Amino acid sequence: MSAQQLETDYLIIGSGAVGMAFADVLLTETDANIIIVDKHHKPGGHWNDAYSFVTLHQPSSFYGVSSRELSNGTVDQVGLNKGLAELASGAEVMSYFDQVMKHTFLPSGRVKYFPMCEYQGHGQFSSILSGKTYQVTVNKKTIDGTYFKTSVPSTHTPSFEIAEGVEFGPLNDLPDLLEPRDGYVIVGGGKTGIDAALWLLDNQIEPDQITWIMPRDGWWIDRKNTQPSREFFMDTMGAQATQAEAVADAENVDDLFKRLEKGGVLMRLDPNIKPQMFHGATVSRDELSQLRRIKNVIRKGRVTRIDTDKIHFGDDSIATTNNTNHIDCSARAVPVTETYDVFQGDKVVVQTVRSYQPVFSAGFIAHIEANYDDEAIKNELCKVVPLPNHDTDWLVGTAAQMRNQMRWSQEPGLRDWLLSNRLDGFTNLVQANEDNTPEQQEVLMRLKTAAPKAGANLPKLMAEVMQIMAARQANS
Ligand SMILES: Cc1cc2nc3c(=O)[nH]c(=O)nc-3n(C[C@H](O)[C@H](O)[C@H](O)COP(=O)(O)OP(=O)(O)OC[C@H]3O[C@@H](n4cnc5c(N)ncnc54)[C@H](O)[C@@H]3O)c2cc1C
Numbered sequence: 001m002s003a004q005q006l007e008t009d010y011l012i013i014g015s016g017a018v019g020m021a022f023a024d025v026l027l028t029e030t031d032a033n034i035i036i037v038d039k040h041h042k043p044g045g046h047w048n049d050a051y052s053f054v055t056l057h058q059p060s061s062f063y064g065v066s067s068r069e070l071s072n073g074t075v076d077q078v079g080l081n082k083g084l085a086e087l088a089s090g091a092e093v094m095s096y097f098d099q100v101m102k103h104t105f106l107p108s109g110r111v112k113y114f115p116m117c118e119y120q121g122h123g124q125f126s127s128i129l130s131g132k133t134y135q136v137t138v139n140k141k142t143i144d145g146t147y148f149k150t151s152v153p154s155t156h157t158p159s160f161e162i163a164e165g166v167e168f169g170p171l172n173d174l175p176d177l178l179e180p181r182d183g184y185v186i187v188g189g190g191k192t193g194i195d196a197a198l199w200l201l202d203n204q205i206e207p208d209q210i211t212w213i214m215p216r217d218g219w220w221i222d223r224k225n226t227q228p229s230r231e232f233f234m235d236t237m238g239a240q241a242t243q244a245e246a247v248a249d250a251e252n253v254d255d256l257f258k259r260l261e262k263g264g265v266l267m268r269l270d271p272n273i274k275p276q277m278f279h280g281a282t283v284s285r286d287e288l289s290q291l292r293r294i295k296n297v298i299r300k301g302r303v304t305r306i307d308t309d310k311i312h313f314g315d316d317s318i319a320t321t322n323n324t325n326h327i328d329c330s331a332r333a334v335p336v337t338e339t340y341d342v343f344q345g346d347k348v349v350v351q352t353v354r355s356y357q358p359v360f361s362a363g364f365i366a367h368i369e370a371n372y373d374d375e376a377i378k379n380e381l382c383k384v385v386p387l388p389n390h391d392t393d394w395l396v397g398t399a400a401q402m403r404n405q406m407r408w409s410q411e412p413g414l415r416d417w418l419l420s421n422r423l424d425g426f427t428n429l430v431q432a433n434e435d436n437t438p439e440q441q442e443v444l445m446r447l448k449t450a451a452p453k454a455g456a457n458l459p460k461l462m463a464e465v466m467q468i469m470a471a472r473q474a475n476s
Contacts, residue, residue: 015045024104051170080198189218
C-alpha cells in the first residue's frame with residue numbers, strides 16, 4: 001500500500017497539552033496550516049490515561065491553550081483545596097481539549113487532526129488501526145510535542161518484580177475495590193503517591209492502615225503561592241520576594257533550603273527528614289496536614305521485588321500480606337533529563353522555558369517561532385529551564401528562569417505579549433499597578449531589591465550545587 005501524500009506548513013507530533021498550546025498560538029498569530037498527529041484517540045495526551053480522581057495540581061486558570069479559558073474563576077468552597085482557585089479534574093481537562101479541537105482548531109479549516117496515528121519520523125506516520133501510511137511534505141517545521149515523555153502509572157512498566165498472587169496495580173484501580181483489605185501500600189513518594197494517600201484517607205481508610213514507600217522525600221510547593229489572581233497577591237508575590245531574598249542571603253545550599261522552608265516557599269512531609277527530590281509537586285496546607293497523619297513511611301530506597309509476604313529493598317525487606325493492596329505510584333511523571341536547543345533548523349523541540357510550566361512554555365515558544373526569523377536569537381529567547389529531579393534542581397531551575405525573565409524584559413513587545421497571555425499567570429502581578437495597596441507595593445519593592453542581590457549570590461550557590469551533584473554521582 002503506497003503512502004498518501006500530504007502537505008502542510010507545520011507538522012505537530014503530539015496532541016497533549018504541549019502540542020495543543022503550541023498549535024493554538026500558531027493559529028492565532030500566523031496564517032499557517034497545521035497537521036497534528038497523535039497515538040491517542042482524543043487530544044489531551046496523558047490525561048487520556050489518568051486515574052478517575054486526578055486533578056490539576058496548579059490552578060486551572062493558567063493551564064490549557066492561550067485562546068480559551070479553562071477555569072470558571074471559582075474558588076473551592078469545600079475540600080482540601082478550600083479557599084484556593086479551582087483545579088480542573090482529568091475529565092474536565094479532556095473535555096476542554098476536545099472542545100478546543102472541535103470548536104477552534106478544526107473549524108478554522110487550517111488544522112488537520114490524525115488521532116490513532118503513530119509518527120515514525122521523516123514526515124511519515126501511519127494509522128494504528130488500519131495500517132494506512134501517510135507521507136507529509138512539511139513546508140516550514142516539524143514540532144516535537146513529545147519531549148516530556150510524560151509517564152503515568154497506568155501505562156508504565158514498574159522497575160521491580162511482582163510475584164504471582166500479589167495484589168498490585170496502578171492507582172487507577174482504587175475506585176474499583178469492592179471489599180476491605182488488610183492494608184494499603186503506596187509505592188512512590190511523588191505526586192501520584194500523594195494523590196493515592198489523599199484518596200485513601202478521604203475514603204475512610206485509617207492512617208495506620210497505610211504504608212507509604214518513599215525512596216526519596218521531596219520538597220513540595222505550597223499551592224497558595226501559585227494563585228495568579230489579585231486576591232492572592234500577597235501570597236503569590238510574597239513568595240516570589242521571599243524566594244529572591246533567600247537566594248540573595250543564603251550562606252550555602254543548606255541555608256537556602258532553611259530560608260525557603262521558613263518563608264513558606266517549600267514544604268516537606270517530615271520536618272526531620274531532609275528531602276533529596278524536587279519535582280515541582282504542589283499541595284495545599286490542608287493536604288499536607290492530612291498526609292502528615294500517615295506515620296508508617298518506609299525509607300529503605302527503591303523496591304526491588306514484591307512477594308505475597310514481603311516487600312524487598314535489595315537485602316532489606318518489610319512484611320506484607322496477600323490481602324494487602326499494593327498501589328503503583330512509581331511512574332516518574334516526567335522522566336527526561338537531557339536538554340536540547342529548542343530551534344534546530346526545520347525542527348522545534350518544545351521544552352520548558354519557565355520552571356515546571358510546560359504549557360506556558362509551549363505557547364511562548366510558538367510565539368517566538370511565529371514572530372522571529374533569526375534562529376540564534378530564537379534560541380537565546382528560549383533557553384531551556386531544565387526539568388527538576390534532585391532537591392538542588394530547585395536552584396538550577398530558578399537560576400535559568402531568572403536569566404530568561406531578565407532577557408525577556410529587554411525584548412520590545414514581549415512584555416505586552418506576556419501581559420496579555422492567559423498562560424502567563426504572573427507577569428500581570430509583577431507590574432506596578434496604581435490599584436496596589438501600600439503593602440503590595442512593599443512586596444514588589446522587596447522583590448526588586450532582592451533580585452540583583454540574588455543574581456550576585458547565584459554563582460557561589462551554583463558552584464556548591466555542582467559539588468553536591470558530583471559527590472552524589474560518585475556515591476551512586
Ligand atoms: C497527574 C498529573 C498532573 C499534572 N498537573 C499539572 C498541572 O496542574 N499544571 C501543569 O502545568 N502541569 C501539570 N502536569 C504536567 C504535565 O506533564 C503537563 O502539564 C502536560 O500535560 C504535558 O503534556 P505533553 O503534551 O508534554 O505530554 P503528553 O500528555 O504525554 O502528550 C504527548 C502526546 O504525544 C503523543 N505521542 C508521543 N509519541 C508519539 C508518536 N511517535 N506518534 C504520535 N503521537 C505520539 C502521545 O500519544 C501523547 O498524546 C501534570 C502531570 C501529571 C502526570
